[in-house]
Amino acid sequence: MEHAPKAIDVTNDVEMRTFNFFTMGIDGHPLGLHLDMAIPTILNNADEEQQKDWLPKAANREFIATYAQTEMGHGTNLKKLETTATYDPKTQEFVLNSPTITSTKWWPGNLGKSSNYAVVMAQLYTQGKCHGAHPFFVQLRDLNTHKPLKGITVGDIGPKFGMNTVDNGFLQFDHVRTPRRSMFMKHAKVLPDGRYVPPVHDKLNYSAMVFIRAAIVSGMAYHLLVTSTIAVRYSAIRRQGEITPGAGEVKVLDYQTQQHRIFPQLARGLAFRLSGQYIMKLYTQTMDDIRNGDISAVPDLHALSCGLKAVTTHHAALGLEQCRMACGGHGYSQASGFPLHYSVAVGACTYEGENMVMLLQTARHLMKIAKAIRAGQSPKSNKIVDYLFHKGPPKCLIDQAYDTNYRNVLESFEHLARRQTLEVYDKLVQLQQQGRNYEQAWNDCAVELCKATRAHVRTFLARTFVEEIDKISDLSIKSVLQDLLQLYLYYEVTECATGLLEDGFMTGQQHKYAKKKIYEALEKIRPNAVSIVDSFDFQDRELHSVLGRRDGNVYENLLKWAQSSPLNKTDVLPFHHKYLGKMMEEARQRSKI
Numbered sequence: 001m002e003h004a005p006k007a008i009d010v011t012n013d014v015e016m017r018t019f020n021f022f023t024m025g026i027d028g029h030p031l032g033l034h035l036d037m038a039i040p041t042i043l044n045n046a047d048e049e050q051q052k053d054w055l056p057k058a059a060n061r062e063f064i065a066t067y068a069q070t071e072m073g074h075g076t077n078l079k080k081l082e083t084t085a086t087y088d089p090k091t092q093e094f095v096l097n098s099p100t101i102t103s104t105k106w107w108p109g110n111l112g113k114s115s116n117y118a119v120v121m122a123q124l125y126t127q128g129k130c131h132g133a134h135p136f137f138v139q140l141r142d143l144n145t146h147k148p149l150k151g152i153t154v155g156d157i158g159p160k161f162g163m164n165t166v167d168n169g170f171l172q173f174d175h176v177r178t179p180r181r182s183m184f185m186k187h188a189k190v191l192p193d194g195r196y197v198p199p200v201h202d203k204l205n206y207s208a209m210v211f212i213r214a215a216i217v218s219g220m221a222y223h224l225l226v227t228s229t230i231a232v233r234y235s236a237i238r239r240q241g242e243i244t245p246g247a248g249e250v251k252v253l254d255y256q257t258q259q260h261r262i263f264p265q266l267a268r269g270l271a272f273r274l275s276g277q278y279i280m281k282l283y284t285q286t287m288d289d290i291r292n293g294d295i296s297a298v299p300d301l302h303a304l305s306c307g308l309k310a311v312t313t314h315h316a317a318l319g320l321e322q323c324r325m326a327c328g329g330h331g332y333s334q335a336s337g338f339p340l341h342y343s344v345a346v347g348a349c350t351y352e353g354e355n356m357v358m359l360l361q362t363a364r365h366l367m368k369i370a371k372a373i374r375a376g377q378s379p380k381s382n383k384i385v386d387y388l389f390h391k392g393p394p395k396c397l398i399d400q401a402y403d404t405n406y407r408n409v410l411e412s413f414e415h416l417a418r419r420q421t422l423e424v425y426d427k428l429v430q431l432q433q434q435g436r437n438y439e440q441a442w443n444d445c446a447v448e449l450c451k452a453t454r455a456h457v458r459t460f461l462a463r464t465f466v467e468e469i470d471k472i473s474d475l476s477i478k479s480v481l482q483d484l485l486q487l488y489l490y491y492e493v494t495e496c497a498t499g500l501l502e503d504g505f506m507t508g509q510q511h512k513y514a515k516k517k518i519y520e521a522l523e524k525i526r527p528n529a530v531s532i533v534d535s536f537d538f539q540d541r542e543l544h545s546v547l548g549r550r551d552g553n554v555y556e557n558l559l560k561w562a563q564s565s566p567l568n569k570t571d572v573l574p575f576h577h578k579y580l581g582k583m584m585e586e587a588r589q590r591s592k593i
């Protein structure tokens with residue numbers, strides 16, 4: 001199959017677009033879904049003729065499209081989406097309909113007021129049979145008047161937890177007719193007479209979600225690096241309390257607790273950035289393979305992207321909150337930028353696949369591998385999962401004198417992932433032998449399945465971090481990044497210590513050793529901390545933070561920021577004399593009686 005036209009290589013500017021997206025919560029980005037979901041859908045799900053028609057116009061921004069999949073009643077369970085697309089062979093059209101209130105499309109970004117087109121996921125019916133959710137490219141609004149077309153009700157869903165500069169919207173269809181060729185026809189097709197042609201893999205229509213899950217990993221790295229920049233810079237300015245009595249107030253960054261709160265977020269940001277680059281390359285390669293008829297990497301990409309998305313978003317949400325708390329009262333001010341960054345980042349724990357559901361998707365993949373291992377099969381030379389087939393050392397070796405390239409630490413992570421994967425598999429088998437059906441047994445193992453996925457993803461993140469740092473040739477940079485790598489690895493050891501101690505693999509003494517390595521790393525990072533975050537070269541505009549200003553002039557600018565508040569336009573606000581002033585005057589009068 002010849003290569004599809006690449007009018008836009010959606011992944012070549014992923015980092016910039018990730019930045020754009022994740023600042024969209026700051027400046028409202030009416031093209032967010034157009035660039036990051038609609039165009040990838042056209043690239044990967046439109047056939048050549050459709051691409052020739054839609055792609056140049058999309059790239060040229062002749063219309064704005066969103067990705068309308070989630071409904072009021074269903075976001076996770078795509079099988080139960082209720083919007084229907086019923087084929088009418090007489091007119092060679094699909095009739096789109098929202099049969100119930102819960103079928104109302106709900107949440108799609110930029111749907112409320114900006115978009116005039118949408119990728120609409122609907123249950124496809126033809127010749128009386130439902131073939132499941134398929135994407136359709138549908139015009140919603142008149143290109144000149146921007147008014148909704150006949151049969152279409154559309155609007156904004158109202159204020160949200162954050163990202164309130166994005167018009168997430170609702171959409172209802174009342175028997176809206178759309179041409180047969182509005183169905184994306186690269187994978188599945190409906191012929192003029194109504195016959196359905198199935199795709200080579202029934203999940204290829206989900207590729208836009210996979211792209212975003214992969215991109216979110218870099219997005220979470222961005223957020224952690226931005227907020228740890230704010231926290232480090234502010235902590236290098238803020239003086240509070242003494243360490244040596246009489247020696248004067250110290251920078252709060254000199255407190256070990258402050259370092260232990262902030263530096264792991266910095267380290268995780270780097271780890272996520274490196275794995276984000278890996279998963280995006282895997283996505284691009286897999287999409288190229290699919291274009292050439294090879295779908296073999298689809299399951300690996302799905303499993304890894306789901307697991308990385310769930311783990312990195314969760315840790316980013318926790319890490320952003322740590323950075324905020326590390327900045328005390330001023331961290332709670334909008335001037336800090338934390339409320340904005342947090343409210344944009346934390347949405348990623350939910351969108352593009354709720355995290356628990358994503359962890360369980362990766363677990364499905366792990367259970368297949370566990371079954372192969374229990375059946376005595378050999379590994380398939382897949383670097384992401386082959387370690388599960390191997391027997392690692394019987395005991396933890398992290399405190400050995402030499403741990404070249406942290407092999408002993410990585411083997412500890414591998415041990416935990418292997419143990420948890422095989423143990424939960426064995427429990428699944430046992431529950432079924434005791435009479436539970438697969439689905440019930442699965443639900444009864446779901447928490448342990450999620451733990452196995454987290455252990456597997458931790459192993460992947462750590463190995464990728466070690467391998468990428470090892471490639472660095474500039475020794476001065478390498479030395480600084482190795483301090484962050486040391487912190488990351490031993491911090492992760494302490495984070496999963498219960499799992500490593502549970503079967504006696506690691507000893508309490510070795511846990512103490514890991515803590516010692518953490519404190520050692522904190523000390524090594526402290527003198528370079530400001531230079532490290534300055535090296536990211538974030539602009540003050542994107543940090544959106546008085547506390548994180550590059551020039552460090554926090555206090556003068558905090559006062560300026562406060563004085564610029566509309567509340568301070570006048571010394572006495574009209575409400576005073578109308579309410580509070582009147583109340584106090586009456587109270588004074590009463591007290592004279």
Ligand SMILES: CCCCCCCCCCC/C=C/C(=O)SCCNC(=O)CCNC(=O)[C@H](O)C(C)(C)COP(=O)(O)OP(=O)(O)OC[C@H]1O[C@@H](n2cnc3c(N)ncnc32)[C@H](O)[C@@H]1OP(=O)(O)O
Binds near residue numbers: 014015017079365
């Ligand atoms: C460049 C800039 C980037 C900036 C980044 C930020 C931009 C952000 C914009 C974000 C706005 C938000 C958008 C959205 O939220 S869009 C809607 C997202 N919705 C979801 O993610 C829905 C989640 N649910 C699902 O994906 C599916 O329902 C689920 C996978 C949970 C189950 O699917 P389904 O019921 O159809 O499948 P089954 O359970 O029957 O079978 C599962 C088998 O199918 C395989 N599978 C599932 N999905 C995929 C896939 N995408 N690719 C490959 N394979 C897939 C799965 O592995 C199972 O296979 P096995 O049976 O072999 O185990």
Ligand SMILES: Cc1cc2nc3c(=O)[nH]c(=O)nc-3n(C[C@H](O)[C@H](O)[C@H](O)COP(=O)(O)OP(=O)(O)OC[C@H]3O[C@@H](n4cnc5c(N)ncnc54)[C@H](O)[C@@H]3O)c2cc1C
Binds near residue numbers: 106107109352357
């Ligand atoms: C900021 C934001 C932007 C969004 N943008 C878009 C967009 O542009 N386009 C779009 O189509 N959608 C969008 N969405 C919707 C988003 O994709 C869904 O909210 C998300 O997929 C979760 O689905 P849900 O809301 O139905 O949650 P539910 O699935 O109802 O989740 C509720 C709880 O049930 C649990 N749960 C559900 N199913 C299972 C299961 N099988 N096993 C175990 N636990 C389960 C979940 O883990 C969760 O804890 C957006 C959402 C947000 C918050």
